[in-house]
Amino acid sequence: MNRLGDPPPETAAAVSVRKTREVSGAQDAPIRACTPDHFPAIMALAAANPLPGEPAHAPQHDLGEVFTFCDEQGQVRGAMCLSARHGDRLGIIHWLHDGEDFTIATALLDYARTHLSHRPTLAFTSPATTAGVPGLPVRHRQATARAVATTGFTPTAAQDYFLCPLAPDPVADPDPIAEVTPLSTIPGWQLKVKKGSGTLGSAVVLRPHPMTATAVLWHLAVHPEHRRRGVGSRLLAQCLRLASNEGARQMAAYADPGDEPVSHMLLAQDFDPIDTFSVYQRRC
Structure with missing residues (x-):
């Protein structure tokens, strides 16, 4: 039991971080190069923070060097993937997983700064969703987001993530506004709202x-001359019915933060704001 005035006990992660600083470069330091036997634990770390609407995320190990944070028992408690671009000399932290432990996240980020020779660095550039959107989901990974801010990173790009539940039974489209054609390059459909030879909107x-x-609602746009006339709302409603009829139980959508017209349209169609994916930068 601590006496009044004693400092609080260190967590196991904090002890490991302190020992790393005391014996920098020693074989028993907690941050080390990843070995194949670490991969299952890294997968488990990545799957520990599920995002609504997304399957368990599998980090890519072939993007750069992978480093792990191991506790005193040798268990993997955190991991990250780093690389350095030769053209612009930017450092890249492709992804980082830490079990939402602020101390471990901070230790990994500090190590990355040293390993990347204090060069300007981008963080969380690896795709974080099945649609390929990069970034850290800041609401679902608040401890990591705090560590990122504490170590000098600031957001450089972001996408708000929305999710809409869909009816389980097929719904007839009473008034389709768009022509629907299957896409040949990716699995999905293109919707076009036409008037004469022109296109009023597409999705x-x-x-x-x-x-x-x-x-996933990957794209929706309305010609500037035809906005605020209900074209976008009707087109979005048709997208939702199409997805439901094709077996979807929810639809994801993305919007730039501050894009109020898009956000209002999504909210009006019962989309819920889930998170914001942020890519970060640090000057040096």
């Missing part, structure tokens, strides 16, 4: 993921 819907039954 792209990605086919539902087999593990989550989540479709």
Whole structure:
């Protein structure tokens, strides 16, 4: 039991970090190069923070060097993937997983700064969703987001993530506004609202993921001269019905933060704001 005035006890992660600083470069330091036997633990770390509408995320190990944070028993408690671009000399932290332990996240980020020779660095550039959107989901990974801010990173790009539940039964489209054609390059459909020889609006819907039954509204745009006339809302409603009829149980959508017209349209169609994916930068 601590006496009044004694400092609080160190966590196991904090002890490991302190020992790393005391014996920098020693073989028993907690941050070390990844070995194949670490991969299952890294997969488990990545799957520990599920995001609604997304399957368990599998980090790519072939993007750069992978380093792990191991506790005193040799158990993997954190991991990250680093690389350095030769053209612009940027450092890249492709992904980082830490079990939402602030101390471990901070230790990994500090190590990355040293390993990348204090060069300007981008963080969380690896795709974080099945649709390929990069970034750290800041609401679902708040401890990591705090560590990122504490170590000098600031957001450089972001996408708000929305999710809409869909009816389980097929719904007839009473008044389709757009022509629907399958896409040849990616699994999904293109919708076009036409008037004469012109296009008033268009959208792209990605086919539902087999593990989550989540479709993705990948694109929706309305010609500037035809905005605020209900074209976008009707087109979005048709996208939702199309996804539901194709077996989707929810639809994901993305919007730039601060894009109020898009956000309002999504909210009006019962999309819920889930998170914000942020890519970060540090000057040096």
